[in-house]
Amino acid sequence: MDMNGLYRSILLLCMALMAGATLSYGQKVGGSGVRCDVGLLYQISYQESWGDSHAVVVEVIPGSPAARAGIRPGDVILEIEGRDTQKLSEETITAMILDPTHDQVSLKMRRPGTPSWDLALQKECLPSGILTEELLAQAFNMYSLEDVTSRRFTMPLIYTLPTMRDFIKYNTFSFADQESRMKPGARAVAKELTGKGLKELTTGGQLTIVYKTALESNPDYRAGSEANLDPGFRNYLVTNKGGRYEVDHYPFLSINTPKFSGKYRMTVDIEFIDSEDNTKVWSVTARELLNREYDADRYVVSFAYLMLANYPFVRYVMNPTFVLHRDQHLETGVGYNMDDLQLISYVAPGSPAAKAGLRVGDRIKSINGRPLESSVDKMSTVYKTFLRKTWKYRAKSTVYPDDNGFRQCMYWDPQFYSEVAGELDKSTYLGAFSYLFAHNPYIVTPEERAAASGDQGATKVIFEVIRDGVPQAIMVQPRLINRDYVELK
Template structure:
C-alpha cells in the first residue's frame, strides 16, 4: 500500500503546506488559493479557492473566494510568489495575521494558527481517503463537467463594491421563475449579498428554455454512452442525471434545456452586464427545469464573483465521512502513535503519543506498509463481485471500476472485512456503516501497548463529514 498511503500523505500538502519549519515538520494553513489575475476580483491578491473541513482556517471563518490583501500588514500585491510562500510560513512562528475582504466585509483581520506536525504523521482523514475502497459510499474524490458558458465584463470594475441586489421584473412572473429566483437568492445570501428592492447595486435576471429537439436523430451507434453524474449540493451527494456529455452532438439529444443567470450593473454604469452564466444541456429524456435549477444554480454561481473557467466548467468534489478518534499514526509503521489530538475521543480514553496500537477490533496492525498495500489491493480485487455495477463511476485518479457495495451482499462484505487475512484494521474508520459493522454500536476496541503495559481501550469516535467542491 505504499502507493496508496503515499497518495494520502500527499493530501498533507494539498491545503497549503509550504515546506518544513524544520527538517522533521510540515505546516498547513488549511486552505488553497490562487494569485488572482482577474481584474474584477482580487487582482494580484490571493483568492481562497477551498477550505479544508475541520481545519484552523475553517475555525477562523475563512471562506472560499475571500480575498487576502495583506499578510502581516504586507500588501500581497507588492511581493512575489516565492515571497508569498515565505510570508505564509514564517520560521519559528505558529500563527500569522491575514487581512481579508469579501462580499460581506470590506476588511477584517484574522489570526490563523498553522497546523505543524511531524512529517511522518498521517491523520485519520488522510487514512480514510487512502482506504476509501472500504466505503466509497462515504469517501471519494470525483470530477464532473458542466456545459456552462460564463462571460464577464471587459471593463475594469471591482465586484467587491457591489453588495445588494434585486431581481429584474419579469413579464411572465411564473412559479417556475419564482422557484429559480429562490435558489439564486439562497446562494447570493451565502456569499454575503443582501436584497434591496429600492436601490440595489445590481439586478439579477434569468432566462430559460426546455423543449423537444426538432433535429433529434437518435443516440450515436458508435459511442458507448457513459453515465453522467453531477453533485447535488442540497443533498451532498453525486447523482446520476439524464444528460449527455458536453462532447455529444446536438442531434443525439431528445430534449434541449437552457438556463441563464445575468448580473446587471445598477450602481456604477446602469444597464451594463457585469457577469453572465448560461447552461445549455443535451438530454436523453424529459427533465424539470425546477430540479435543474436546484442542482445547477449553486454550481453556476460558484464563478461569481471570481471567474476561473469560461466554458465547460470542471468541478472536483472531495467527500470524506469517517470515524474520528484523534489518533495520528506513523505512516512508515501504522501501529505507532505519533500524536493524539487534545480533547479528542482517543485522548479522553487515555491513548497517548508513542503508544503502540497492536490491534483494532480484533485485527492486528503489526504489518509493514508493503504488507498492508498488498492485502488492500487483493481485498479490492476479491470483493469486486460484491459491488453494484449500476453504481459504477470513475474517480478523479481515473480508476473506472469504482462501485458502491451491493446492499443485498452486505453480510458478505462484513465477512470479508472481518477476515484477518485481509488486514482490514483501518476499516474502523467506517465502523458506523452497515456493510462494515451490521450492529448500531459505533464503539471501537483498541488493543494498546503503553510502555510495558497492554490495555484494552474502547473509544467512542465522532463521525466527521467533510465535503469540498472546487473548480479545477
C-alpha cells in the same frame, strides 16, 4: 476489473503513506519537525475584475481553521502580516501562511459587499511524520468508497469574460422583474449571491439580475439519436441538500453527446447587468440535452451553487469541472508513525483517544480484532490483495471515475455486505484501518457493532495495545466526521 486502475490506486496509497502529506488537505510546509495546515488553497488573480494580482481563495476545507474563521472561496487576501500579496511570490505567500514557528497568521481580507477586514488565522500544526486518520481514510478509501471518494464531473455552462471593472463596486442586487424574482430558481440564485456578501433589494440594486429559462424541442434533433454517448456521466451531477452533497440521477445527456441527440433542449440564462450604465458585466448560460421534459427552474434550484461558483473570480469560460470531495469517517484522534504504523506518535488533546487513555508510545497490535502491521509495504501489499479478491462483491451499476483517473470505482453490492465484513475479519487481510468506516454494515456487522458497544446506535473502537510490555484493550468512542464539499477544479 481494470487492474491498471487498481495498481494506480495502490501507488497513490503508498505515496500517501510514505510521504505523509500527499493526500492531505491544503498546502503544507515543514520546519523544526512540524508541519502546519490552515485548510485553504489560493490562486494569484490575473483579472482586473477581481483580485488584480492578489491571492484569491479558491478552496476552503470544511472544519478547517480557514472555515472556522469564516473564509469563503472568492475571498481576496490583500495582505499577509502587513505585506501586500500583489508584491509577494506564491512561495513566499505559502511560507508566510504556514510558517510553523507561529501558531497564527495575520491576514487582511476582502469580499463582495464587505469592507476589508483583519483576521488572525489560527493554524493546525502536527509533528512531521504523523499519519492522521483523515489521511488514512483517503489512503484506504476503497474499504468504503461510499464514504471517502472524489468524483469529477463537468457542467455544460458558458460564461462571459469579465468586463474591465472591479466587481468590488457591486454591493447590492435586484431582479429585473418581480415575476422572475419569485421563482424558486431565482430564490436559489439570490441565496448564493447573499452568501457571497451581496445584499438583495426589491428594486434599485447596483446589479440587475436577468433570469430566464426555456425548454423547447431540440431543433437539431435527428430521429433515432436518443442514446446517450456516455450514460455513466448522467450520474455525476451533485445536489447540495442541507449541507450534504448527494449524487442524484438526472435525465440530461452527457456533455459530450452530439447536439443532434436528445428530443429536448433546456436553456438557463443568468445575466448580471450594471444598473447604472446598463452593461452586462457577467453571465452564465446552461444548455442541457434530454429526451423528456424537465422543469428548468427546478434545475436552477439544484445547481445554482455550481452555476455561480465562477463569480466573482472567473476561472472558466466554458464547461467548468467540479470535484465532489466526500469524506465521512470515524475519528479517535490517534496519530500513527509513518515509519512504524503500530507506534502511536501523537494523540490529539481532548480527543476520544485521549479521554479513553491511549498514550504516545503505545504499540497497537490490532484494532477491532483486526491485526495491524508496522510495515507500510506489508499493509499496502495486503490491501491490494484484499481489493482484488473482493472486487466481485461490488455493484457494477454504481461505476464512476474518481479524480485520480481510476474509472472503475464501485460501491459494495448490498446483498454482499456480510461477505465483505467476513473477508475483513480474515487475519491475512490486515484490515485494522477498516475501523475508520466501522459505522457501516459492510465493515462491521450489526451484531459485532452491538457487541462492541452494547448499543445498536453507537460504535466503539477497541485498540489492543502493548504498554510497558503489558497487553491491554482500550475502548474508544470515536467521532463521526463529515467533511463533504464541492471544489471548482
